Amino acid sequence: xxxxxxxxxxxxxxxxxxxxxxxxxxxRAGHVDRRLVYENFGSRCRWWWVALAPNTRxxxxxxxxxxxxxxxxxxxxxxxxxxxKAGVGVPYDDAHLASTLDRRIQNAQDQMRVAEELRxxxxxxxxxxxxxxxxxxxxxxxxxx
Numbered sequence: 001x002x003x004x005x006x007x008x009x010x011x012x013x014x015x016x017x018x019x020x021x022x023x024x025x026x027x028r029a030g031h032v033d034r035r036l037v038y039e040n041f042g043s044r045c046r047w048w049w050v051a052l053a054p055n056t057r058x059x060x061x062x063x064x065x066x067x068x069x070x071x072x073x074x075x076x077x078x079x080x081x082x083x084x085k086a087g088v089g090v091p092y093d094d095a096h097l098a099s100t101l102d103r104r105i106q107n108a109q110d111q112m113r114v115a116e117e118l119r120x121x122x123x124x125x126x127x128x129x130x131x132x133x134x135x136x137x138x139x140x141x142x143x144x145x
């Protein structure tokens with residue numbers, strides 16, 4: 001079965017493209033230092049560009065706007081250049097995407113599981129000392145009289 005990731009992942013892809021497009025626009029405008037983004041996003045930015053490029057190309061065609069995602073694409077190129085300068089020789093392409101996808105999905109699921117567990121509330125019964133014994137029935141009757 002052929003899997004068209006440009007169609008099947010559209011809502012999530014749009015969110016990620018927009019987020020990375022905004023980050024890239026801030027870098028490109030000089031508001032955020034590219035080295036800071038490289039330290040925090042670096043290879044992930046390149047990986048996501050490979051994963052989301054089909055969605056971006058489709059969005060460009062549908063909108064008849066060749067600028068859709070242009071900052072994100074530019075940032076992936078900047079990260080590639082910084083990788084080259086750092087001696088990182090990982091080829092970010094469809095083969096790399098396919099070889100790392102299962103591991104990335106498992107890591108994301110593990111992170112979500114931990115986050116869900118961290119926000120869980122542990123409920124336990126209160127100790128008996130927290131609830132004093134009610135007064136005998138005869139005392140209750142006298143007080144209410």
